[in-house]
Amino acid sequence: MNKQDAITQILKLVEESRTIMLGTNGENGFPNIKTMTNSKHEGYNKFWFSTRTSSMRVSQLKNDNRACIYFIDERNHNGLMLVGTVEILQDIESRKMLWSEGLKVYFPLGIEDPNYSVLYFTAKQGKYFNGLSNITFEIE
Amino acid sequence: MNKQDAITQILKLVEESRTIMLGTNGENGFPNIKTMTNSKHEGYNKFWFSTRTSSMRVSQLKNDNRACIYFIDERNHNGLMLVGTVEILQDIESRKMLWSEGLKVYFPLGIEDPNYSVLYFTAKQGKYFNGLSNITFEIE
Numbered sequence: 001m002n003k004q005d006a007i008t009q010i011l012k013l014v015e016e017s018r019t020i021m022l023g024t025n026g027e028n029g030f031p032n033i034k035t036m037t038n039s040k041h042e043g044y045n046k047f048w049f050s051t052r053t054s055s056m057r058v059s060q061l062k063n064d065n066r067a068c069i070y071f072i073d074e075r076n077h078n079g080l081m082l083v084g085t086v087e088i089l090q091d092i093e094s095r096k097m098l099w100s101e102g103l104k105v106y107f108p109l110g111i112e113d114p115n116y117s118v119l120y121f122t123a124k125q126g127k128y129f130n131g132l133s134n135i136t137f138e139i140e
Numbered sequence: 141m142n143k144q145d146a147i148t149q150i151l152k153l154v155e156e157s158r159t160i161m162l163g164t165n166g167e168n169g170f171p172n173i174k175t176m177t178n179s180k181h182e183g184y185n186k187f188w189f190s191t192r193t194s195s196m197r198v199s200q201l202k203n204d205n206r207a208c209i210y211f212i213d214e215r216n217h218n219g220l221m222l223v224g225t226v227e228i229l230q231d232i233e234s235r236k237m238l239w240s241e242g243l244k245v246y247f248p249l250g251i252e253d254p255n256y257s258v259l260y261f262t263a264k265q266g267k268y269f270n271g272l273s274n275i276t277f278e279i280e
Contacts, residue, residue: 019212019214028206030223031164032163033173033210064169067171070175072159074158079174079175083172
């Protein structure tokens with residue numbers, strides 16, 4: 001698997017993934033995992049997720065912004081792990097960017113609901129698995 | 141959601157999950173995620189996985205045995221995170237217990253292939269998500 005083939009497959013996997021696993025550093029040094037909805041992304045290095053300000057992962061990320069996200073395509077035995085950091089955003093532009101009516105069930109006060117935050121993940125390094133082979137790459 | 145209902149749902153989710161996400165503490169303090177095959181389990185607190193001795197996650201787990209595993213049922217918006225520790229086993233009984241002919245593609249030397257290891261995960265705490273509600277529980 002060369003890098004160009006891998007990137008083509010990675011972009012397809014990112015595009016088709018509706019849910020993404022978010023890994024954070026949890027209590028007492030244990031890793032934690034939570035499912036996030038793939039709301040918006042640019043390429044395979046920038047991702048935005050909506051979340052509750054009061055959630056456990058926001059308090060974990062305030063304490064330690066190191067994270068990873070993971071995409072899986074079970075049918076084709078492909079997986080992608082991106083390692084990077086998360087910023088917690090509450091500015092109105094970021095909130096508007098991710099807003100959809102479906103979010104009202106979580107944030108009844110709408111776009112300005114104080115419990116509505118946006119997680120902005122930036123990848124620094126990636127590892128892509130395709131069957132028995134894998135490729136590790138740095139992201140500028 | 142009461143604890144008994146949650147446990148019934150958790151056992152069903154564990155039983156039906158073919159793949160499980162394994163979270164480990166990776167390089168430079170970043171969490172890592174990898175997909176594992178749900179090979180064998182007892183209840184919702186003991187899990188065994190086959191893995192390559194030479195794999196990145198084995199070296200991570202040798203260094204730090206704290207881990208989590210995550211199960212997802214996207215259709216029903218259910219998720220289960222179990223936090224615990226991992227032992228790396230290479231004894232013949234554990235290897236035999238997980239062996240299947242399908243593993244030959246990874247371990248061409250068979251059950252005694254030195255690259256064949258078994259990860260034994262024991263859960264200490266769990267968090268189960270069902271739609272908008274969740275329940276956290278300790279495991280004896």
